[in-house]
Amino acid sequence: MKLLKKTTCITMLFNFFMTSTLLPVYAADTNELNWYYMAKGKGNVAEQPKESADFLKDCAGYYVGDTTQKVIYLTFDEGYENGNTGKILDILKEVEVPAAFFVTKPYIDSQPDLIKRMVNEGHIVGNHSVHHPSMASIHDKEKFKAEFTGVEEAYKNLIGSDMPKYFRPPMGKYSKQSLEMTKELGYKTIFWSFAYKDWLVNSQPSESYAIEKITNGGHPGCIMLLHAVSITNTNVLKTVIESLKADGYVFKSLDYLDNSNETEAEAQAKFNYAPQKILAQQYTTINQ
Incomplete structure (x- = not known):
């Protein structure tokens, strides 16, 4: 009996030692995580969350692009239209900056003319899901897939071509499983290394605050997230870009994420995404 107790005690101590000191601790694949980043000061690359550092890249997840060059990838989230997107497109056209607009299915359905304009003017229209759920909360593969295909179908019915395979997780919620399932659908998950509290339409930041916050947030390889519902963002956009x-800094399309030195022709060959001059001819009938 004494020998049995001694053996059991040794076994328990061994198991505790192994799990607490030698084996790494990972979040369960299905645990819901919230995206965040750790800012390192003006011009310094932000640090990604430790919770996903071991699997983000393998799951085709991005929060920065090429950090060896002063390049910024400008992105906008479009949950609903607040009357600013047309003005934002005017500014982007004037300053010749490409952007990515992540849209939901209701946005496509309600704003077809803006979607056509985004495409015609050389911007990426990315997938932001049908219902804007936490993708980490959906474990059934068919239900998960439906959040993507619903947007894809609405886009193709409107534009006539396949939607670019970029996905922005609603609310920044994700899990290892959701990133893996997104990758299986052929998508890159686009997080961000700069964002700020700009989405509250009834509590907008001042323009001076926004200019300082955004310009100080830029860094090499920055994926910048702004919300198009923000009137402040709209008013300061030209100033911060200039x-x-x-x-x-140079502003580039997400199509250059993997290789910022890639030529325009090489990017076009890899992605079904045409520049403004080609699109103006290709979609003439759409705008009539």
């Missing part, structure tokens, strides 16, 4: 350009 300021960042003056600081040596």
